[in-house]
Amino acid sequence: MNRNVLIAGGGIAGMAAGFAAARAGWRATVFERAHAFSEVGAGVQLGPNVTRILQAWGLGDALKQVAAFPAGLRARSMNTGEVLATFPLKDAVSNYGAPYVTLHRADLHGLLLQAAAREGVQVHSDSVVQRVHQTPDSVMFDVMQHGQLQHHHGPAAVAADGVWSPLRQQLLGDGLPVFTGHIAYRALVAQADLPLHLRSQDVSVWMGSQAHVVSYPVRGGDYLNVVCLAEGRLLDDDGHNLQALQTWNAQKSEAQTLVELHHALRGACAPLTDLMAACSDWRLWPLCGRPAMQGSHQHAQGRVALVGDAAHPMLPYLAQGAGMAIEDAAELALQLSYAAEDDVPQRLQQFASARWQRNARVQARALRNGQIFHAEGLMRIGRDMGLRLMGRRLMDMPWLYGDEPSV
Template sequence: MRAAHVLIAGGGIAGLASALALGRRRHRVDLFEQAVAFAEVGAGIQLGPNVARRLQALGVWQPLMRVAAKPEVLVVRSAVHGGEIARLPLGNAMLRSYGAPYLCVHRADLHALLLAAVRGSGAVTLNTGTRITEAVARAGAVCVSSTGTRAWEGDALIGADGLWSALRTRVVEDAAPPRTTGHTAWRALVDQSALPAALRSTQICVWLGPRLHAVAYPVRRGEALNVVVLAEAAPAGDARDWDQASSLAALQAATGRTGAGLQALLEAMPAWRAWTLCDRPPLSGPEQMAGERVALAGDAAHPMLPYLAQGAGMAIEDGVALAEALDGCTAEDVPPRLARYAEARWERNAQVQARARRNGEIFHATGLMRLGRDTALRLLGARLLDVPWLYGG
């Protein structure tokens, strides 16, 4: 009897979190990344206390604390006139309620610390320049082929290869591509020292406007500010490219001008990048996350809109849940253990997917729905902004 040999396709946050969690449970892991070198770009990430607890369990707490910002409050404002609508205490309030803080990090920093932990684990072999193109189940094992001539055989295969996963069809029999939502996101990053004092922030600030909203929060120990504008606007180029060059003019053409306070922040950004938002319908059952010796994690299984700030969080939760389901597993036990993983994860992921879609409708509301939303937020504030089922799960 031997521990399972797990193959993981994808070296992003989902793949690295899964590799680290499995390696800590003494499984042998081969991870395959199609790029010739590990790297991550992109925007900031909000890490709710549910995610912070998982990262603490993965043994990366100290390096995380060296790169994270720790906002004390989330403030919701009008994108039209800038007035405050509601606020949610974070900091010690989250610590008391959920046993972990609410953090903000840059995606590249989170990726780098997970990669360093994986490299230091001694249990994971990293294979770069290797894209998995095919997977075949054979007599108690799974065999994968890559863009090169080499093949690998393992006891389990985890598809963590993102929104446009090549391995998804090994689990889910749908040939449909991800849904293009008609929403576009623009992001910018700036050193806070380069901003006028009035535009610097230690908070998470959210502006709600008709058919759009914007978010700004500190990253990199608070030294940088991450700004994202999300709007119901025509797709910005190739949906597969989430790092397109853009401009303030393009953003304003799609969204119109906002109130003076938000507009001043947008105009202070040195550069803008854009990407088209895509998702899939919420999961409908565990069979959409695992089948026999193949399982999916992160966006390969459940891509979601960023309107609950939990895409990376659910990927990290998947990785920890995979390791828990496979704990003590031998090669022979893999199929029922992966089924256990899917049973443990699909409903929570589906709930987050559905809530993210619903939040998009609420955040971008117009007319009477917008007035009702703002009134409810002014009256109930933190009660509506807090998410106990998510942060406590």
């Protein structure tokens, strides 16, 4: 059997899929449109449901080299600074068998890229997968590689080409993602450059009205990743500008960004405004998404599986976007390990059936969290009271962290 899986997209989802498939005995070929992988990106939080998989893949030691291990999570009022609730993230190992970690997205990607290279995964940069063709027996990618059209064949393929996935459009034809009305303003600051009272090795969530701020350590705790997520202040006239919405790293003038942040954080307490003032080089990330998954057909079509944001773009309010992509990769590899050439479509349907409901639940919960984090009026009062009374219980999620995806 020709056990070559073709993968469109070399981000976290694609690299995890390639590495996991190689561990399952397949040759994996990854096609990435970028000329080179970039250091630019956001921070990432990985719950024990994800680090458990990375440990099973033999990547636990590599993770320790680049991640931070926050002891706790603090939910705070944006306006008063009051700590509404705390949650002991350090207990993840005893409760769920694996740690809760925070790290830079580029470090997670680099970890997976190095692991994939050790497993013999071929990665082609400057390679745009333009189209996929299927027959009953095989699948073919049309790939523009370094300006030349090439054709690649195999018994299985994976669309891991992100939230704007061209392959999803071809396979499902269900339209483009839509702008959610939310913008992430992201910054990275060296902890050594912060005054002592602003340095932190914990995850902090500051909740207000129509906005919240998250901060957590990355790069072994040497840096603090700071993200303000706000509603209703999108890129002026760019709300319907496809190019603007597709820009991962949009950057405005410093003055314009500060005006928008000031508006989003109006009424914020002094510790939070001090932290935001200490950050510079703010980058914008328009949040675009889709409704929660409706069925297994959105995860696999014939010999092509869809994984990560191509299948189920996640809003960041549950911190599970990268996590669900890695879970996808683990389940995909399990099914491929059992596959014969003639039953690849059936195995991919098994993958889809195993994954779609969990991903739909995480998508829906992330959307709900966004509404809670940005609550106004009586809902905000109820949110804060609920956190004061039952914060630890509300923040623990055994349904998410305790599940055992296949590795």
